[in-house]
Amino acid sequence: MRKHFYWLFIVLLASCIEEPAPQLNTVESNFESLWKIIDTRYCYLDYKKIDWDSIHDVYKLKLPKDSSDEVFFNLMDSMLDELKDGHVNLYSDFNISRYWKWYTDYPANFNSSIIFSSNYLGENYRVAGGMRYGKIDNGRVGYVYYGDFMSSFYDTNITSIFEYFKNCNGLIIDVRNNGGGSIEYASKLASYFFAKDTITGYMSHKLGDGHSNFSKPTAVKTLAHKSIKWNKPVVVLTNRLSYSATNDFVCRMKMAPNATIIGDKTGGGGGLPLSSELPNGWMVRFSACPMYDALMNHTEWGIEPDSPVNMTDSDIQKNIDTIIESAIITINNK
Amino acid sequence: MKKLFAIAAYCMFSVLLFSQENEEKKYALSTVNSSVGVSLIQLSDPYLSPINYNGIGVNNKYESRSYLKPEDTNLSVHLSANDIYALTSNPTGTALIAYLAGNLGCGLSYHIRPKSGLQILLGGLWDLEGGLKLNDRNVNNPFNMDLATNLNATARMNYNFRLFRKNMSLNIAIQTPLIGCMFVPPRGASYYEIMNKGDFSNTLHFSSLHNRQGLRQMFVIEIPSKNTTTRIGFDINELKYKANDMIFSNSQIGFTIGSTFDMATFMGTKNPAPKNFISTKE
Numbered sequence: 001m002r003k004h005f006y007w008l009f010i011v012l013l014a015s016c017i018e019e020p021a022p023q024l025n026t027v028e029s030n031f032e033s034l035w036k037i038i039d040t041r042y043c044y045l046d047y048k049k050i051d052w053d054s055i056h057d058v059y060k061l062k063l064p065k066d067s068s069d070e071v072f073f074n075l076m077d078s079m080l081d082e083l084k085d086g087h088v089n090l091y092s093d094f095n096i097s098r099y100w101k102w103y104t105d106y107p108a109n110f111n112s113s114i115i116f117s118s119n120y121l122g123e124n125y126r127v128a129g130g131m132r133y134g135k136i137d138n139g140r141v142g143y144v145y146y147g148d149f150m151s152s153f154y155d156t157n158i159t160s161i162f163e164y165f166k167n168c169n170g171l172i173i174d175v176r177n178n179g180g181g182s183i184e185y186a187s188k189l190a191s192y193f194f195a196k197d198t199i200t201g202y203m204s205h206k207l208g209d210g211h212s213n214f215s216k217p218t219a220v221k222t223l224a225h226k227s228i229k230w231n232k233p234v235v236v237l238t239n240r241l242s243y244s245a246t247n248d249f250v251c252r253m254k255m256a257p258n259a260t261i262i263g264d265k266t267g268g269g270g271g272l273p274l275s276s277e278l279p280n281g282w283m284v285r286f287s288a289c290p291m292y293d294a295l296m297n298h299t300e301w302g303i304e305p306d307s308p309v310n311m312t313d314s315d316i317q318k319n320i321d322t323i324i325e326s327a328i329i330t331i332n333n334k
Numbered sequence: 335m336k337k338l339f340a341i342a343a344y345c346m347f348s349v350l351l352f353s354q355e356n357e358e359k360k361y362a363l364s365t366v367n368s369s370v371g372v373s374l375i376q377l378s379d380p381y382l383s384p385i386n387y388n389g390i391g392v393n394n395k396y397e398s399r400s401y402l403k404p405e406d407t408n409l410s411v412h413l414s415a416n417d418i419y420a421l422t423s424n425p426t427g428t429a430l431i432a433y434l435a436g437n438l439g440c441g442l443s444y445h446i447r448p449k450s451g452l453q454i455l456l457g458g459l460w461d462l463e464g465g466l467k468l469n470d471r472n473v474n475n476p477f478n479m480d481l482a483t484n485l486n487a488t489a490r491m492n493y494n495f496r497l498f499r500k501n502m503s504l505n506i507a508i509q510t511p512l513i514g515c516m517f518v519p520p521r522g523a524s525y526y527e528i529m530n531k532g533d534f535s536n537t538l539h540f541s542s543l544h545n546r547q548g549l550r551q552m553f554v555i556e557i558p559s560k561n562t563t564t565r566i567g568f569d570i571n572e573l574k575y576k577a578n579d580m581i582f583s584n585s586q587i588g589f590t591i592g593s594t595f596d597m598a599t600f601m602g603t604k605n606p607a608p609k610n611f612i613s614t615k616e
Contacts, residue, residue, distance in 0.1 A: 017547055017574040019581050041522060206522030208579060218533040272524055275472035277383040281426030285473050288522050
């Protein structure tokens with residue numbers, strides 16, 4: 001027994017941890033590195049039914065022998081576009097690749113000049129914590145435009161806004177053209193519209209290199225704010241450019257008791273992105289942790305509104321926002 | 335008169351006895367080594383990047399050693415505290431990782447004295463490691479934490495020699511982790527999911543030689559001068575560990591300079607300072 005123990009000890013000592021060989025900074029090595037990062041860490045290859053192996057073969061053939069950084073960058077940009085994911089970017093010293101078709105191929109459903117016209121916010125709107133707000137529909141409806149989930153806000157801002165709207169029939173939260181930001185702000189903003197803590201979704205992450213190896217989904221709870229609460233109807237306005245953290249906010253608000261989602265389907269961006277790096281120092285960002293709604297549906301392709309509404313050309317010509325008008329009717333009918 | 339003489343003799347005898355007791359009582363001095371240094375560092379943290387980062391850092395080391403009991407010179411207790419701050423970059427210089435780490439340790443050593451002037455100390459050290467690597471270019475994984483606790487095997491050699499008419503000392507020390515526990519996030523998980531959603535699955539790992547291998551080596555010469563004893567040397571630290579399909583490494587080689595001194599600690603009611611010590615409180 002003792003002899004075996006000694007042997008085991010010697011084997012353990014001898015079994016050195018071997019680090020992978022350093023990657024070379026060549027076109028081929030950078031290509032293989034990028035392909036492998038996506039192959040092993042991108043979370044939607046199977047969900048989107050992408051044959052990443054064949055993409056490898058196709059793009060490897062296109063690799064030029066002596067390419068400039070720009071030629072190589074553009075080729076890798078094209079390869080990453082195959083993922084059809086706005087959360088996938090390649091950051092070089094001279095450019096950032098991006099995929100924009102998730103909203104450029106759809107109606108805009110947003111016109112800021114209409115929102116800031118006298119029909120709605122006008123010139124004398126208020127600003128608190130990145131939110132622009134004012135009363136519309138002759139003071140019967142409160143309207144908040146929040147265009148960036150990177151803009152911070154505090155409880156005092158929300159208290160002031162809710163106090164200002166206390167005599168309104170309901171509230172519109174407009175997150176159209178909000179491309180995302182901090183998921184913490186998404187969770188915090190939603191918390192004011194919940195009466196109790198509610199499971200509003202799930203998230204998981206990749207385990208190992210397999211395309212479908214994921215951890216057991218963790219429940220994502222939206223915690224109801226302890227003291228600040230909006231109890232009247234609330235309508236969330238969305239369009240295709242409601243993306244990433246905004247997508248998460250809409251996913252949460254789908255479960256809020258007095259909330260209605262009106263507008264276009266959100267742009268998606270349901271995968272929490274992480275970053276990695278190529279030997280040439282370029283950074284790649286990619287969706288790594290898939291997020292699901294409360295029914296375990298993927299949110300990567302966007303969230304359907306409760307009431308789909310598109311802006312019409314005739315309304316736009318009259319400086320009318322069809323989606324806001326629809327929200328006003330919804331609030332006043334409740 | 336006889337009675338008075340007897341009382342005086344008793345008092346003198348008592349004082350004599352007391353002073354003898356004080357002279358005979360042993361006090362364990364703590365040998366304190368304090369040094370600062372500059373290190374070249376190479377980091378590999380696949381959670382942040384698959385590329386190795388190289389840089390330079392400054393470190394601070396403190397250690398004290400004293401016999402567990404003054405009357406037993408075979409067993410000593412060892413306390414250590416180390417910290418390092420380093421800035422590293424990728425080979426192309428397009429991104430930085432700032433590294434901040436600290437280590438607290440407590441151990442016991444058995445002293446072997448094979449010949450005069452030579453001591454070999456063998457023992458163990460339990461330590462706590464904490465570190466933070468920050469790559470602010472990354473999105474949602476801009477930092478990674480190093481948290482670990484280990485039982486280490488330690489060996490040290492102190493050799494006193496005379497050179498240039500000075501009594502110098504050569505210290506060589508090595509330390510390797512044997513068994514412990516470490517925190518390593520899953521490669522695909524964000525700290526948002528781990529911390530905010532409380533999903534700690536696959537983050538805590540038992541560690542032993544099979545997945546955590548390291549060697550700290552220190553070579554120091556102590557040179558006494560008129561008012562101080564200077565320590566000059568270099569150290570080499572190598573650490574590799576693997577978990578969650580990732581292999582992490584941390585290599586450091588550095589130059590250190592510092593001083594060593596002995597001190598005695600008196601505190602509490604059981605261990606008051608002898609009367610021939612003067613405190614500012616008196």
